[in-house]
Amino acid sequence: MSHGPIDSPRDNCYSSVVTWCNSLVKVMILRIEKGSAVPISRQIGGQIATLCASGKLQPGERLPSVRELARELAVNQNTILRVYERLVHDGLLEMRHGQGTFVTDGARANSLVFHRQRLLEELRQLTRQGVALGLSSEQLHELLAEALDQLREIAPNLEETSQ
């Protein structure tokens, strides 16, 4: 079954993993997939939001400057600036004049709003596939419950760590 263009292997697509490491700045791993149907700004924004949601980026922590991150990821500075501005707008980051960009106190809660929309979109796609295959509403709910059960088996404290 097709999973859309992102999963199909392309010879021109490779990923880049960056570990940002500095005594003053939080270690942050971002992975960029080139040639993806997901625009680069959305990839970076989504990953920073995930780091906030999972607590790997804590309130008050400073992110690399636009210049530093652009250089590290080899991505246009304007793109990074737009990502930061978007995350400031969404309440995940704040820019303190002359000091840099920091994770806000409300970052975790706000990142859930950010992710809710994305998850809904992905679930909608999956649901569409299920309906096309003739699954009923009950069967779809069963599948979701089964997926959750499988995850609980692998990671028994799944829900606690994400609280």
Place this chain on the structure above:
Amino acid sequence: MNDLAIEIHSVQKSFGKSEVLRGMSFQVERGQTFAFLGRNGEGKTTTIRMLLGLLNRDSGMLRVLGRDPAVEPLAVRAQVGYLAEDQTMYGWMRAGEILRFVAPFYPTWDHELALKYANDFEVPLQMKIKHLSKGQNVRLGLVLALAHRPELVILDDPALGLDPIMRKQFNRDLITHLQGEGRTVFYSSHLLYEVEPVADEVAILDEGRIVRQSGTEQLRADVKQITLPSDAILALNKKVKILDQRPDGNEVAITVEGAESVVEQLRCESVEHRVTDLNLDEIFEAYVMGQGAPEIGKFAGVAKS
């Protein structure tokens, strides 16, 4: 001084009977990183040679930093840095020697800056040029292109022949030393997935014309594939620009410009549809290879050969 680094309007150029540029128009703002995309043999290098005043146009208007390179080629070249596609340098010279050799050609050459770039780009100055790796060679070319502090830097397919690691390093140099210093970069390439992270703006050249110029991110947001029932295509506004369409059973997948308004329209008319994001390669392909719709709704299921 206007805000345009490059201004091209209705430029035509033929070589004998072969018409290469057929009324090409585009503009590059100062400070932008501009990617010039096209298939091989579409006239990218011809355009670059015109920008440098090495080749004259048959007709049309062309300005580089406010000057006409056909009239003032030296004044233009003094303010432009150029990295050729197949940079050939004297192999017997050492890297450091070629820096001193090239310096007198440019009144504004800054030798300290040249040495600083050579150091930043890790170019071994003691080594003979013929012994440099491909990556070192490209970066030496970049030192030569930058040391006279040009306002505009023209790079003709710089990533050609570089491996992924070297390409990433090259993109970093470009971001730090060119974008970071506010220079205008005009960058031709056929490796679209390399262009996307770096370029502010892209232009697609096809059959001698620019078929689309747009901000990189805006292009991604604007051009999407929409799958809808075949008969619903008739309900679309006639003004919708369809770049490509592929029948798929009783559905059709269309690639459109202005995706947002098309989706809005389909939603208003309650037409069942799916929207797929496209990567830059797919968007490029839709523009240069796509089967557009001369008459909307008229597609008899003819497979693309």
